[in-house]
Amino acid sequence: MTVRVRFAPSPTGYLHVGGARTALYNWLFARHNGGTFILRSDDTDAERSTDEFAQDILSSLGWLGLSWDEGIEVGGPHGEYRQSHRLDRYREVAHRLVAEGAAYYSFATPEVLDEFRRSAREAGRAPSYDGRYEPDPDVAAQRIANGEPAPIRFRVRRPGETIFNDIVRDEIRFDHAQVDDFVILRSDGTPTYHLASTVDDVDFMITHVIRGEDILSSTPKHILLTQAMGARPVQYAHLSLLMGPDGKKLSKRHGHTSVRAYHDAGYVPEALLNYLALLGWSPGEDETVISRDAMVERFDLSTVSQNPAIFDTDKLEWMNGIYIRAMDPREFLALTLPMIGFRAGRELGADDIVALKAIAPHVQERTKLLTEVPDQVQFLLTDALDYDEASWKKVMGAPTAAPVLQAATKALANLDKWDEGSIETALRSMLAEQELSASKGLQPLRVAVSGSSVSPPLFESMAVLGRDRTLQRLEAAKGRL
Numbered sequence: 001m002t003v004r005v006r007f008a009p010s011p012t013g014y015l016h017v018g019g020a021r022t023a024l025y026n027w028l029f030a031r032h033n034g035g036t037f038i039l040r041s042d043d044t045d046a047e048r049s050t051d052e053f054a055q056d057i058l059s060s061l062g063w064l065g066l067s068w069d070e071g072i073e074v075g076g077p078h079g080e081y082r083q084s085h086r087l088d089r090y091r092e093v094a095h096r097l098v099a100e101g102a103a104y105y106s107f108a109t110p111e112v113l114d115e116f117r118r119s120a121r122e123a124g125r126a127p128s129y130d131g132r133y134e135p136d137p138d139v140a141a142q143r144i145a146n147g148e149p150a151p152i153r154f155r156v157r158r159p160g161e162t163i164f165n166d167i168v169r170d171e172i173r174f175d176h177a178q179v180d181d182f183v184i185l186r187s188d189g190t191p192t193y194h195l196a197s198t199v200d201d202v203d204f205m206i207t208h209v210i211r212g213e214d215i216l217s218s219t220p221k222h223i224l225l226t227q228a229m230g231a232r233p234v235q236y237a238h239l240s241l242l243m244g245p246d247g248k249k250l251s252k253r254h255g256h257t258s259v260r261a262y263h264d265a266g267y268v269p270e271a272l273l274n275y276l277a278l279l280g281w282s283p284g285e286d287e288t289v290i291s292r293d294a295m296v297e298r299f300d301l302s303t304v305s306q307n308p309a310i311f312d313t314d315k316l317e318w319m320n321g322i323y324i325r326a327m328d329p330r331e332f333l334a335l336t337l338p339m340i341g342f343r344a345g346r347e348l349g350a351d352d353i354v355a356l357k358a359i360a361p362h363v364q365e366r367t368k369l370l371t372e373v374p375d376q377v378q379f380l381l382t383d384a385l386d387y388d389e390a391s392w393k394k395v396m397g398a399p400t401a402a403p404v405l406q407a408a409t410k411a412l413a414n415l416d417k418w419d420e421g422s423i424e425t426a427l428r429s430m431l432a433e434q435e436l437s438a439s440k441g442l443q444p445l446r447v448a449v450s451g452s453s454v455s456p457p458l459f460e461s462m463a464v465l466g467r468d469r470t471l472q473r474l475e476a477a478k479g480r481l
Contacts, residue, residue: 003035004207007061007068008197010042011054014258017311018212018242018250020064021276025239026210027066028277028299038204039071041082044196049084060259064269065292070204078204083196090191093199093229094152094184102228103184105140105150108133126177130158149187154194154225156181162220167208167237168304174220182221194218198225206234210301213238237301240280243308250311266371267316268335271323275316279309289322321368332364333357336373343374344381355380358464362456379450380465385473387480391453400436401444402481407434408445409474412467420463427459448477 007023009015030037039061043049058073070076080086097103108116108129117127131153134140144150160176184195191199201209201222216238223233244254256262262272274290277283283290283298290298324332333356340356341348348356356377363376379385395401411426431441446458449470455461462470 001207003030003033004038004205005030005035005210006038006040006071006201006204006206008040008042008200009057010045010048011050011057012045012048013053014260015057015060016257017259017262017272017276018257020060020259020272021242021279022211022239023061023066024064024273024276025237025281025299025301025304027068028295029208029210029301030069031296032299035207036069037066038076038206039068039074039081040200040204041072041084042193042197043082043084044087044191044193046084056258056260060263063263064259064273083191083200086196086200087189087191089203090196090199091185091189094191094195097154097184097228098152100228101137101155103152103154104131104134104137104181105144106131106134106153106181106183107140107143107148107150126175128156128178128180129153131155131181151183151187152185153181154184154221154228156224162223164219164223164233164236167235167301169213169216169238169306172216172219176220179220179224184225194221194225198222199229201234202226202229202231208235208237208301210237210239213240237304239304240306240308242279242311245310245312247308247310254311255313262316264371266369266373267320268323268327268370271320272316274323275319279311280305280307289319317368324367324370325365327364329361329364333360336360336370339371340374340377340381343378348381352381355464359456359460362460366456375452376455379452379455379461383469385451385476387447388452391447391451395443395447395453396477396481398440398444400434400440402478404430404434404436404441404444405448405474405478405481409471409478412462412474413471415467418463418467420459423462424459444477445474449473 005026007019007026009019009023027037029035041054041057043054061068068074070078071081094103098105112133113129116129116133120127135143140150156176156179158176162174162176162179164172166172182194183192185191200206219236219238226233242250244250246254250257256265259272263269270292273292277290277295278288281299281304283294337348337353337356359377359380363373367373367376407430408427411430412423415422415426427442427445428438431438434441442458443453446455446461447453449458449461449465450456465473
């Protein structure tokens, strides 16, 4: 059996990190087993589905490097991979199930259904609708022929039980007393999620469905539908949901929730992918940083945890810093130059590029987010330095600030050679003469040169800035004091 898995998001919002993890686990399972990864669009919700969200899903998966073998934009042997283009197929299946007695037209009104559930609860029965108020099939057919609209419900066998072995959660049982005769086709002819998803899984020959545990209660419905279609049920694996650090379901109150937001916030795809992989699965040997190839080699769906996974942005940021520091310096510069130019509000010139190439390695080794870089290097791109007021008040308010600026100006003005080694030697000699620690003596110089107490290393910054501009900034800071 060739493994065939699918990721089937609805384009009703930006790709959630929980959805991205589901896509990743499907992708890893397919790649590990030499199978096929399919991308499908569950876009039957016409009112909420948009082209913007659909494009975001594609671009986010592409950014993460999760390529698919069949599906949207790629094509494949099964025709359309968008549910909105397969409505006739869903209607065909629904009508066939009615003809075979596995489903029926339902004329029960909302009021009747409410009364049924109320009386069932009062009698201690499960409030799952069992079709008891529906007319004879011949009568129902006549009413439909007369133009009366009605949804189609699937007929659940009672008494009965659906039992399946979940790869993540082991054996799971659903008593049919707890399962409604559920709607598969609405009265307007549109399919419900249960019908469309199941028909697609059967038609596309899916072997394994890996999805979130929020869909677990729908699984017996999908198994029953699959069997009614004469097909063999797939193997299921239901993943735990992602939680915030407070133990509640991950939502916007915890910060970013979409892949797009993490892209825009300066995360690199390798770090986010690595972090998502570890939210419920371990590669073994207490590893945290693991390559994509190693993930594929080691991934085992049966070892995925049943317990909820905590999405901690602090840990993700730490991991992002590891990937940034390991990045090729040329790649780091290529990723950050557009951000730097945008922050500067102008096109970068040749001299700017030279300066940025020189300072980039020193910035890279201290960066956790790519978006931190533009502010750290702006001092190289302007002659009108914009001081961070919090840094100025904290550092320049010290009584030693003015004497340090004066002594540093004198020490640096007489240097024969302007490079970071010479600058460091001169300034450390100055600190010794002034009997100051590096923290007290160098911070005023950092603020004077870069405008902030948070910047690239001081000696390297001065070397890249140049003698004239460095001395001008020391004088300007003295003047401002």
